[in-house]
Amino acid sequence: MMNTHAEATADGFVIVGEDICEKVISRADAFDAVEAVFAAMARGDAYNFPVVREAIGHADALYGFKGGFDRTGLSLGLKAGGYWPGNMARGLTNHQSTVFLFDPDTGRLSALVGGNYLTALRTAASSSVSIAHLAREDSKVLGMVGAGHQSTFQLRAAVEQRDFEKVVAWNPHPEMLPRLGAVAEELGLAFEAVSPEDLGAQADVIITITSAFEPLIMADWIRPGTHIACMGTDTKGKQEVDPALFSRATVFADEVAQSISIGEAQHAVGQGVIAESDITPVGAVINGTHGGRGSDEEITLFDGTGVGLQDLAVAAVAARLAREQGLVTPVTF
């Protein structure tokens, strides 16, 4: 029989570094964890706490917390971290985060988990879950808008969901595309750098993962039947797609409240193109309370804003696997 959470962590908390995270958790593990937590959120069994994000007035940094509790998965805690623009010059990643997990039975710290690798993994799992549940089964061409750090994680996770044959890509900074092309080649997929209009004309599934503050993809460029996962917009003011696309699409989100405040839907809702009530949590599709895609002609749009519960879900898996594999030594204090 499985131990209770309290029994499993009675020997202290574990420290799971970035290198151990990379070793123990697979894309399939992350997919399952994120799918389960989206489902729990839609059932009302898991909720995200209000996000704190502050410009701290030092090192030009943005710092904050994303936390929550999942009663089903029993993950309680927070991800603390943010963005330090000067880090690159120090040989460090600009995004830095750490996940703190607590035993929900006792409130004791159960794990400290490096959050950098897991953030990329859980963000890719999010669009991947949306593709699994919303894209047409016969999708063959994947369109990638963006070629930064997250994009290769997105590509690797997405191509596991459908029988893709080709990747078409566009990035505002074209010199970044060859790195993405190399990953497509490694995965045995044809790769073509195209214009954004051509990307819309060819792609069955599109992922946007940029730091844009204005629309890069216009509504008219998107074909009927396309599934588009908008993943880059996670802050007020950011924007990747034309708000008019929302009126042509059936719209889903990881969390509706975050979608309309800091997600891609902030613009469409703000401009009255759609209402908050037009957005469905993707967890409802996972739970079968929403039918998902209605026809091969329908455009489905997923607004993946990135919620704290995703971080807790994958961090809990990484901590459990690290313990099971004897890669960490519990610490008491």
Ligand code: NAD
């Ligand atoms: P990165 O810095 O490695 O790459 C940035 C990407 O955005 C590149 O494709 C670049 O060409 C493009 N870009 C940069 N400035 C731009 C501008 N002004 N206009 C248009 N495009 C621009 O970043 P990354 O780690 O790949 O992250 C990409 C985006 O994803 C960021 O906005 C980040 O905040 C967001 N993100 C979202 C989640 C989530 O859960 N939804 C999680 C992690 C990151």
